[in-house]
Amino acid sequence: METDGKQYHVHLKRGDVGKYVLLPGDPGRCEPISRLFDNPRHVATNREYVTYTGTLDGVPVSVTSTGIGCPSAAIAIEELVKCGADTFIRVGTSGHIQKDIHSGELAIINAAIRDEGTSRHYMPIEFPAIADIDVVLALQAAARKTGAKSRTGITQSKDSFYGQHEPERMGVAKDLLERWRAWEIGGALCSEMEASALFVIASMLRVRAGGVMMVHGKEPMPPLDILLETAVQGLREIIASDREKGRSVTL
Amino acid sequence: MTKQYHTRTEKGDVGRYVLMPGDPGRVPIIASRLDNAVHIATNREYVTYTGSLSGVAVSVTSTGIGCPSSAIAIEELFKSGADTFIRVGTSGSFQPGTRSNDIAIATGSIRHEGTSSHYMPIEFPAVCDVSIVQAMRTAVSRLGLRHQVGISHSKDSYYGEVEPERSALPDELNDLWKAWRIGGAICSEMELSTICVVSSILGARAGGIMAMHGEGEFGTLDTLIDAAVESVRELIAMDQA
Numbered sequence: 088m089e090t091d092g093k094q095y096h097v098h099l100k101r102g103d104v105g106k107y108v109l110l111p112g113d114p115g116r117c118e119p120i121s122r123l124f125d126n127p128r129h130v131a132t133n134r135e136y137v138t139y140t141g142t143l144d145g146v147p148v149s150v151t152s153t154g155i156g157c158p159s160a161a162i163a164i165e166e167l168v169k170c171g172a173d174t175f176i177r178v179g180t181s182g183h184i185q186k187d188i189h190s191g192e193l194a195i196i197n198a199a200i201r202d203e204g205t206s207r208h209y210m211p212i213e214f215p216a217i218a219d220i221d222v223v224l225a226l227q228a229a230a231r232k233t234g235a236k237s238r239t240g241i242t243q244s245k246d247s248f249y250g251q252h253e254p255e256r257m258g259v260a261k262d263l264l265e266r267w268r269a270w271e272i273g274g275a276l277c278s279e280m281e282a283s284a285l286f287v288i289a290s291m292l293r294v295r296a297g298g299v300m301m302v303h304g305k306e307p308m309p310p311l312d313i314l315l316e317t318a319v320q321g322l323r324e325i326i327a328s329d330r331e332k333g334r335s336v337t338l
Numbered sequence: 339m340t341k342q343y344h345t346r347t348e349k350g351d352v353g354r355y356v357l358m359p360g361d362p363g364r365v366p367i368i369a370s371r372l373d374n375a376v377h378i379a380t381n382r383e384y385v386t387y388t389g390s391l392s393g394v395a396v397s398v399t400s401t402g403i404g405c406p407s408s409a410i411a412i413e414e415l416f417k418s419g420a421d422t423f424i425r426v427g428t429s430g431s432f433q434p435g436t437r438s439n440d441i442a443i444a445t446g447s448i449r450h451e452g453t454s455s456h457y458m459p460i461e462f463p464a465v466c467d468v469s470i471v472q473a474m475r476t477a478v479s480r481l482g483l484r485h486q487v488g489i490s491h492s493k494d495s496y497y498g499e500v501e502p503e504r505s506a507l508p509d510e511l512n513d514l515w516k517a518w519r520i521g522g523a524i525c526s527e528m529e530l531s532t533i534c535v536v537s538s539i540l541g542a543r544a545g546g547i548m549a550m551h552g553e554g555e556f557g558t559l560d561t562l563i564d565a566a567v568e569s570v571r572e573l574i575a576m577d578q579a
Contacts, residue, residue, distance in 0.1 A: 197465055197468050198446060198463035198465035199463060200461050200462050200463060201461040201463070202461050210517060210520075210521050211514060211517055212460050212461060213448050213449040213450045213460060214448050214489070214517070214518070214521050214523075215446040215447060215448060215449070215463035215464050215465060215489060215531075216463050217445050217446035217463060217465055217489060220445055220468065220471050220472070220475070220487060223468050224468070224472060227468075239468055241462075241463060241465065241538070266459060269458055269459055269462070270462070272458075272539055273458050273462050273535075273538045273539055274538045274539070274541060275462075287521070290489065290521050290522040291520055291521055291522060293522060
């Protein structure tokens with residue numbers, strides 16, 4: 088859907104964004120992330136969708152916020168693909184599921200638990216939410232360069248923040264607590280609210296998506312700098328690897 | 339030490355790395371590509387040989403057809419000391435342009451089966467280990483083989499796929515098949531999703547490499563076995579680095 092030639096919600100058109108897009112949840116994080124780009128400029132703001140575009144190593148790159156949750160994240164990725172973007176890195180914070188993770192460690196996401204409603208409007212539930220292997224490898228290389236402590240694994244993508252943090256309040260408390268235990272047994276690293284829908288929709292649209300999350304453990308969270316640097320370095324790594332393979336890096 | 343109930347293996351019988359065909363008849367053929375392979379055990383559909391690659395112990399164990407027997411195989415192999423499970427077999431294909439014997443490297447699998455739900459709620463992804471996918475991609479590129487990297491479909495009914503019109507719910511099977519294609523699935527087989535989900539619970543690594551049926555005559559499995567053996571060699575080198 089378009090209005091005045093722009094996508095309905097993100098208010099962007101072809102040419103406004105690069106092929107490579109970082110996707111934080113919080114619109115307030117777009118401007119600080121854009122400062123890590125060369126020549127960043129504000130492109131659009133509408134609802135929870137804020138977009139900045141700049142360059143890295145001479146290649147146009149963008150940052151667009153998704154808002155909280157899979158419903159708004161699905162709209163963001165759909166409309167960004169229509170504007171020509173094809174490579175996405177979700178960047179944000181998350182809760183810890185494995186008890187040995189300390190605050191500030193990064194989780195590089197290779198798949199997501201579809202504990203949400205949105206992705207079922209796209210694919211039957213048996214279909215796995217899988218990150219693109221090139222994005223995962225780029226983020227692993229990035230973490231080695233920035234020196235961030237990281238591990239690679241599964242995230243839980245949920246629809247209810249307070250269902251996680253105060254499950255005993257809910258009418259489905261027993262179910263929430265048992266399923267959380269299941270995700271822990273399954274080895275899931277962290278819990279956030281957008282990755283699964285982004286991965287399923289990216290599979291359908293034949294674009295690439297991955298994610299890097301700073302995990303909140305029991306301790307207070309450190310500043311997000313190393314997370315943002317690693318995400319931006321991830322873009323540089325995938326741009327370099329695309330160039331090496333002769334894949335076009337511009338629209 | 340007592341032997342595992344079905345696979346009849348115990349600690350010391352198998353390597354860390356296990357190649358897992360469905361067909362017990364393929365085990366000695368794959369094992370002949372390892373150094374100094376010896377027969378370890380045969381029971382039911384489970385045949386095991388152990389040899390080595392690059393000086394590291396590698397085993398081959400058949401799973402039989404389907405997720406129920408595959409789950410048993412990896413549970414018991416894990417208890418026998420293995421922690422890296424690589425499915426190697428044949429599959430159908432989804433995407434246009436696929437030729438017979440093109441290689442599928444799985445990144446994850448559709449849980450269209452009953453077994454993995456006895457382990458984890460259905461929302462949990464059946465995902466392959468990133469290092470295994472990377473090793474397979476490197477190996478297959480080095481061998482110059484035509485290949486696709488993507489999601490597999492693991493089903494419980496072979497004839498539901500090849501003759502859906504015979505099912506009592508043909509529309510459902512056909513609609514789902516279309517959904518998997520739209521989602522970007524590349525191949526269809528009968529074991530991988532459970533191997534992935536059970537591996538996640540065990541803290542083990544899983545992967546899958548398949549020769550697809552597509553346009554043209556299906557040839558021999560030689561290139562698939564080349565690719566699988568080269569993948570394990572590459573993974574061993576990566577693990578040692």
